[in-house]
Amino acid sequence: MASQEIQDMLGVSRTRAYQITNSKTFPDPVAVLSVGRIWRAEDVERWIKAHRRDLQDTEQ
Template identity: 60%
Template sequence: MDLVGVAEIRDMLGGISRQRVSIIANSKGFPDPVAVLAMGKVWRRRDVARWIAEHRPDQAD
């Protein structure tokens, strides 16, 4: 399972701020995290990539 945290999502979204990533990740419609660890939430990369392709196609890989 390929997991990502806020730092990786930031890179996937073209280097936006960590604060902006946190706002997006907590918004309605963003994939639910698969776990919450001491370092923060983690998501499946494929779920986040799908969300980016659907909601921010100009930032998709």
């Protein structure tokens, strides 16, 4: 998962997504490529469940 996808999932600006992905609580990227950092989708989803309850699916 790339930064743009995280930005879209969180519904935040590019600047805010950068701040979030650089926070101590956010998972480490699994790769750093020339096009940017890459995260595992399951790691990002787990972080959202723990830190962004407002974005969780309420139909569970």
